[in-house]
Ligand code: XBP
């Protein structure tokens with residue numbers, strides 16, 4: 001049981017993509033299509049209970065818009081809206097509008113330098129992952145990740161563990177040799193369901209989530225000059241997450 005790989009969630013973990021990335025992209029797609037759907041910051045927080053953009057749109061209509069008469073080809077409408085939303089999101093990412101969270105780049109650089117393997121396990125669409133990495137982490141950085149498990153490659157999205165099982169299988173590793181990084185309850189249920197020790201960094205949308213089972217819950221990954229806070233779990237007495245921290249966390253009894 002040596003730490004060999006790190007598996008990262010994307011939305012909310014690598015970057016605060018939801019409020020200022022996905023949400024406005026959905027709204028732009030709705031406006032383009034002449035729909036009177038609008039997701040404000042607070043409503044979007046509720047909608048995040050459902051993962052996956054297409055699934056979230058269907059949930060919104062079923063739950064919040066009983067007044068809306070679905071067209072015969074509702075699935076086609078949702079698919080078209082989702083493609084438009086992806087275009088808006090990737091444009092926003094390319095304009096540099098979605099910065100990485102504190103400590104993410106530093107930790108990825110160090111992990112690479114010491115030979116830890118990297119992977120992504122996300123609910124979002126693959127194009128979105130590429131756009132975020134290339135424009136926020138740097139050109140060519142998509143290649144830093146040996147496996148990018150994203151979107152519809154598995155039928156059941158988080159909180160189902162399928163995307164993590166898929167990523168582990170592609171890496172050819174056991175869960176015990178890896179650590180996962182998540183920001184949400186749905187994400188944590190998915191990683192724990194695949195047997196992965198999981199480090200959680202919270203954000204405004206996920207502060208109140210139930211993170212029982214997490215190896216540790218932190219405010220963020222921290223930086224040498226911007227220490228993080230331990231919200232739950234062991235205090236390893238280090239002001240920021242580095243590879244030594246991860247090895248200690250991974251080796252600690254659950
Ligand atoms: C985040 C999500 C996604 C995005 C939208 O999942 O729930 O649904 O909000 O993505 P994760 P798409 O944190 O696991 O990455 O519109 O591309 O589906």
Ligand code: MG
Pocket residue numbers: 009010011012013182183184187
């Ligand atoms: Mg997330």
